[in-house]
Amino acid sequence: MTQPSETRSQTNRRTGNFLLEVNDLQKGFGGRAVLRGVSLSVPRGSLFTVLGPSGAGKSVLLKCLANIEEPDGGQVSFEGRTLDFRDASSRGSFLRRCSFLFQGNALFDSLTAFRNVSLPLEQTTSLGRGEIRARAVEALEQLELGDYADHYPGMLSGGMQKRLALARAIVTRPEMVFFDEPTAGLDPLRRNAVFAMIAKYQALVGFTALIVTHDIVEALVASDTVALLHQGEICFYGTPDEFASSPHPVVQSFRDSPAALRSTLDGLRRGEAASEQS
Amino acid sequence: MNSDKKLEFGVGVFVLLGLAALVYLTLKLGAGELVGSDTYPVEARFANTGGLSAGATVMLAGVTVGRVDAIRLDPQDYSAIVEMRVRAGLPLPADTMASIKTSGLIGDKFVALAPGADEELLEPSARITMTESALELESLISKMAFGSVNEGEGEDQKPSTSTEP
């Protein structure tokens, strides 16, 4: 994995350091604040992970960035330009340069794998049919789905659906890809495979990745920048190494959750044993 | 690709059927044979239209030759003026008589034309002067009761008093 870091540093040198900057983003639902002023800076070319327990507001943060939800306050700037969420052309040009990978893949179940991948090109670009076909086939083959072009998403396995979703995300050659819990509900081996896949295609295609997840082990290994979202606020921002050694209490409890579980279980077992003895 | 063929076939079938039905509805049913083809206007003054309505047919010898366009009241002598459109290929003599009749006992009212023998023809927008008002069922019954059906008919058949405009 030396190649990606090389390309990253190259791009950083060329065009400033941060691709996406979030400043004091706020969002609430029915009086309940979910995001209480989130600020983040995502370096260009990085694999950026937002960690956090369930319910910390990770998905909402991502939806605000991807224009599915409108934030109540705060700013998002892309390449140093502030986005106006209410201005259709500003939104449109931002969305055309980003892709979004949904937790449930959000594949179009009435379209074949090929049509799923070619749809964004058909609808948002003015490419010719041949060019669209070539690029869609290329994206499918990059994700080893070339033989499944005529299959409907429902006929594919879970892992293949995930890959198809990624193929659809990268076919537009985005500068940034948002991942919403890409490993949710997968076993550890598959989780590894998903992170490996993201890192591999990031190196191949060269996008900036922002991943929201609670799979701490894989995230710390794969990503180069980590943020921890806790109760709607960012309480840690840094490299995985810094995360591993951070004294912040929330970071510690999140980091040490397996150990905490072990001690809890040990306590329970000891208690059971004691009650059995008595 | 099979589903694409099915889709194309289905769309084709429906479009053809739908267009055929639309053509039938608009051209055959709606328009009759008159709208679109050439017609010319004719007027007639009646003392009583007896419930004739716009859209009623105009018949000659039992054949539909036109339709009633509009009915309006002449405020000067309180008579009704019926505007009709008659098929263009059918020139009518100037002494054509128009009468309002009923198909069946309570059926539709229609205008029946009875051509005369005049050499001169009715100009477009000319007014038919010989008219016979609608036969009213009630008056007919009362006349029958008093045995004066024939006299009543003569009374009703008086020509309009108006002059050509």
Place this chain on the structure above:
Amino acid sequence: MDVVGSVGSFTLDKVRGLGDFALFTGRSLAAVFATKRLGARVARAVYEQGFRCLPVILIVGTFTGLVLGLQGYYVLNRFGSEALLGVLVSLSLVREMAPVLAALMLVGQAGSALAAELGIQRNTEQIAALDTMGINSCGYLVTPRLLAALFVFPAQTALFVAVGLWGGSLSGSLLLGVDPGVYWSSVQRAVESEDVRECLLKAVTFGLLTVSICAYQGFHAHRIRGATGARAVSAATTKAVVISSIAVLAADYVITSFLI
């Protein structure tokens, strides 16, 4: 105070909903010029609203004609004017029965399917996916269906009239002995171009109205209060069918009262 307040908020809610619905429809119609490759999508919508619904339209149309022929014959027979059967059947079909019943049948088959499909697409974030791709989701999902309705509803209505007249002649002429020539000539005589215009105007109005209502309900299935997932989709579908049916009958009354 509470009653007044809740009446007020209810009214505001409904008015806001109406405004939102109007915006939704307007946006979908405006997207005609902004959406690419609309043709294939329109063809699919014509297939769904048209070809798939042909059987129900033909069957219901035939039976409507049969019943009109029977009922009309017995009513007219009392006055000895069976000769007017064609008038009765054709005018009731053209002016009221065909546009209204065809629209209701299309709501039942195509409208409910549309609401459920969009509801599931909302539920599985397919609509959100379109949005994040920068694709106009209204333009992609709703516009082709509205365009298709502009042709499909009048065409289905015309088919309904055709098979209805045939049904009327079956029961009137074949069964009850009205002379077929008398029947068909009175049909021919009765229907005016204004009647046909009214019929087609109704069909187009009902088409735009019901398709946009069903699409709106399905599209906003996530806004259904107190239900999520499959429940929300079923609630949205029910709402779509109920509101569309009411809208068809209400619009029918309004159009009829303006045209008569």
